[in-house]
Amino acid sequence: MRKFHVLLVDDEELALVGMEEGVKWESINVDKVYKCHSRDTAIRMLKTYAIDIIVTDIEMPNGSGLELIRWASEHIPEMPSVFYTGHAEFSYVQEALRLGAADYLLKPVPYEELEKILLRIETKILCDEKTEEQIGYMEEAALDDSKDIVYQVKCLIAQNLSHDIQRDELAAMVHISPGHLTRIFKKHENISLSDYIIQQRIAVAKKLLIKTALSITTISSRVGISYSSYFTKLFKDHVGMTPQEYRQINKK
DSSP: OOOEEEEEEOSOHHHHHHHHHHSOTGGGTEEEEEEESSHHHHHHHHHHSOOOEEEEESOOTTSOHHHHHHHHHHHOTTOOEEEEESSOOHHHHHHHHHTTOOEEEESSOOHHHHHHHHHHHHHHHHHHHHHHHHHHHHHHHHHHHHHHHHHHHHHHHHHTTTSOOOHHHHHHHTTSOHHHHHHHHHHHHSSOHHHHHHHHHHHHHHHHHHHOOOOHHHHHHHTTOSOHHHHHHHHHHHHSSOHHHHHHHHHO
16 A cells, blocks of 8 residues: 655644644555644755655745745645645635645644545545556557567568568558658657668668679669669768779779
């Protein structure tokens, strides 16, 4: 069972002791209760400890509970807070709720009511954590699927390099949309699909130029490019020399 940590903030020690002893913490899954007497100390404790919920008085000298809630909303926006006050002033309530406070109580703090509020907050935290966990599993599964798809596409490119294979044809082979294929391929390989295909054509052409005596026209055809003039231009653009020059240099 998930256990929660709560921070109580009040400049009056008796109020803190009252809540610490009056609330049935174990029954609401709280195993750590931190206490402090000021806004600044509360901020230091929030930076130091793994705290799940803040319960704070609004009216304190040297920094109000509202200022504490404002700090938390800016630096730990997911941190839920509950505040209490001795004055039922709507401006206090309005400002605290605007800053993201989950609920409020009037002094003297009714412990049973505070327990109900904390239980409700804990339920929401658990639901949010479960949702995040499920999203994480889904993203991981999607990542694994996309890696598998990219691997399949690379194999298909290698197997069909002698053909003028296009993006739409590859997408159909792995049963996804062309746009989705473009996105996941670029994400995993850090190169566009079209550039990868050209890269593979050039790599195979280099091997054929060095290891065989095949004509430029035949090599062009073997790597899926119908026109040798276009092949020569493409090769020079990527290698910095013509296929003939590359063959001569490397055969020497």
